[in-house]
Amino acid sequence: MSTHILVTGGCGFIGSNLIKYLSTLNLFDKIFVLDNEITGTAAALAGVPHQFIRGDIRNQRDVDEAVKKVDVIVHLAADTRVINSISNPVYNFEVNVHGTVNILEAMRRHKVQYLINASTGGAIIGETEPPVHELMPVNPASAYGASKASAEAYCSAYSQSYGLSITSLRFSNVYGPLSLHKGSVIAAFIKKILRGEACDIYGDGYQTRDFIFVSDLCQGIIKALERKERGVFQLGSGQPTTINEIINLLKDVSGHKYNLELAYHDYRVGEVRHNYTDITKATDYLGFKPEVSLRDGIQITWDYFINKDDILNSSLTHRAIQNAD
Ligand SMILES: NC(=O)c1ccc[n+]([C@@H]2O[C@H](COP(=O)([O-])OP(=O)(O)OC[C@H]3O[C@@H](n4cnc5c(N)ncnc54)[C@H](O)[C@@H]3O)[C@@H](O)[C@H]2O)c1
Incomplete structure (x- = not known):
């Protein structure tokens, strides 16, 4: 059938x-x-x-x-x-x-x-x-x-x-390739970095996701x-990660070639401070088992975005590269 x-x-x-x-x-x-x-x-x-x-x-x-x-x-x-x-x-x-x-x-x-x-x-x-x-x-x-x-x-x-x-x-919080249009944190940070703009952090960066x-x-x-x-x-992954850890991983996967400017703001209404997931039920009943490490996943996501620089406004991307250490 x-x-x-x-x-x-x-x-x-x-x-x-x-x-x-x-x-x-x-x-x-x-x-x-x-x-x-x-x-x-x-x-x-x-x-x-x-x-x-x-x-x-x-x-x-x-x-x-x-x-x-x-x-x-x-x-x-x-x-x-x-x-x-x-x-x-x-x-x-x-x-x-x-x-x-x-x-x-x-x-x-x-x-x-x-x-x-x-x-x-x-x-x-x-x-x-x-x-x-x-x-x-x-x-x-x-x-x-x-x-x-x-x-x-x-x-x-x-x-x-x-x-x-x-x-x-x-x-x-899902991240990865094909997220060019997304405003979620990893996609947003990578776009900002490539455009030479500051990454907006709401709170002290110690909130977890x-x-x-x-x-x-x-x-x-x-x-x-x-x-x-x-x-x-x-x-989910079952692991808590702070926004500051994401910033450090992005510095790492980008080979420290970009100036990462950070702009701190007040926490936003409607967003929770701390969140991570217990995935025991999905593991037991669905056989769910996440396998990709955060570092590998962020590297793959970075590589996807870096190949999209035509869409990301090439002049701004260029400026980011010129600002690099
Ligand atoms: N991305 C995440 O981190 C995340 C986390 C939790 C839950 N979700 C859920 O997963 C689902 C997919 O999210 P995503 O990240 O792929 O979002 P996305 O915005 O990339 O995809 C949503 C799709 O729905 C389409 N759409 C929106 N309104 C529509 C409408 N009225 N009629 C027909 N199509 C419409 C959009 O064009 C888009 O292609 C959503 O239900 C979202 O709430 C996503």
Whole structure:
């Protein structure tokens, strides 16, 4: 029997990496992508076999059109910007909550049985004593965190009311190639360094995050697709890393050729101070095992960005190189 998969948000950072891995495996006969290209771009999937459907998850007709063709869905499309969600919570709600309910409704109508819902660890749990795990109560500090907690709750409700099989995967901070458009910390720092601009640090740099390399995350998503365990799972490295450690690793992988200017600012509202993840449940039930060291992952990410200097505004990149020690 032929099996078709839909990846919503497949043009984005995680989606385009995932589809590249999926296209090398024999798990699905056809890969469909639904994306409105608001942050991602279809060009990220050039040369990778897939069928692109340009559409918006806020529009039920677009969603039905895509969902009716498939058996399995990985739902990644979202407004992912935590700080923007604080200035525009209604837009964030429309995309992340209403959009997810549109997917669930379409699954119900077209009898699609299995969904992986992309969720988040830190932003849902809020400020707490890490490591963060699945049994902690939710306490979001941002509209983004609230939208993801709400989407998880709808997944639970549709699973119990209509018998849909759903796995919510709570990703920690993901980094890696194909993240040129991202504002997350490692991508943002590398872009600033290449442009000769100061890296913005909110707080003293001793705040911690759990950074997972995108190939490890994609392996976790693929394990979940294979095992179809219902419920909520944290996917992270299981390790805390300070922002200052990231700066030191970036100095290292760039061969100390760039002046790294640092600009310290106040902590931002809505961001948690300390976060890392307990991945025991994902290890036990999904066989999840991250393998890429932070240093190797940052080196691969740096190498990806350095080859993008045409897009990164070459004149500014040039200035950064001239400023080097
Ligand atoms: N990157 C991380 O560190 C991280 C951490 C935790 C959770 N997540 C979750 O993983 C998922 C993927 O994140 P990402 O980092 O790849 O983000 P991304 O912004 O690169 O990708 C999101 C994709 O969704 C598309 N999209 C946005 N709104 C849409 C809409 N209304 N209709 C159709 N498509 C739409 C965008 O064009 C983009 O291609 C998101 O759900 C995000 O919340 C990411």
